[in-house]
Amino acid sequence: MQTILITGCSSGFGLEIARHFLDRDWRVIATMRTPHEDVLPCSERLRVLALDVTDPASIRQAVEAAGPIDALVNNAGIGAGAPFELTPMTTARDVFETNLFGTMALTQAVVPQFRQRKAGVVVNVTSSVTLKTLPLVGVYTASKAAVNAFTESMALELEPFGVRVRLVLPGRSPETRFGDNARSHMHGMDHPAYAELVEDVLARMRDTSGPLTYSTDVAEAVWRAVTDPSSPMRIPAGEDAMAWAAKG
Secondary structure, X not given: OOEEEEOOOOOHHHHHHHHHHHHOOOEEEEEEOOOOHHHOOOOOOEEEEEOOOOOHHHHHHHHHHHXXXXXXXXXXXXXXXXXXXXXOHHHHHHHHHHHHHHHHHHHHHHHHHHHHHOOEEEEEEOOHHHOOOXXXXXHXXXXXXXXXXXXXXXXXXXXXXXXXXXXXXXXXXXXXXXXXXXXXXXXXXXXXXXXXXXXXXXXXXXXXXXXOOXXXXXXXXXXXXXXXXXXXXXXXXXXXXXXXXXXX
């Protein structure tokens, strides 16, 4: 039986990814900052662990508790929305600490076992905003674009050891808590100089009439990345993300 460790499983994409792999008879290590098993179906193949990807001790404890794994999905992340002019550098560092450095740190903790076994898969979940530029999310986009670059470099490094590294790029989803999670990292949204732009962007975010991404889209894309050796490096997830990738 194969084992997958997934970060950010308390809701949204991470939760659906965990369900998807459980349904397909994988052993799932579902991690989140504050563990609560009630969000996932009871199963002998499920283990829920505490993990804060910004805390080296938490990473070490979770990796040790998980034991050998066959795949790692770096899904945990935080959002941020603000005119860059009004974004405190402390906020930018917080976003990068989770989205980029957290992904790097956990990957670094897991890669030795993959390299030694000459097998394993790392999947990093980023965002389609790296494919289609949007205003007010410059810091968030930069953090995810950095993960893209890191992932593609790691893929070249680890390929000789039989380890695959892939990217999944979701589009805009009405099912996640991105807005709620980003609220504490929003600044200057009421500044009069940006009022018109903010109103326009928020209106577009609320509009659910066009193509969107659903959690099942992301879970299926991650499943493909993990199980299909012929999958491409970048896998857009969701109708909107696929359209943006095609135009790119």
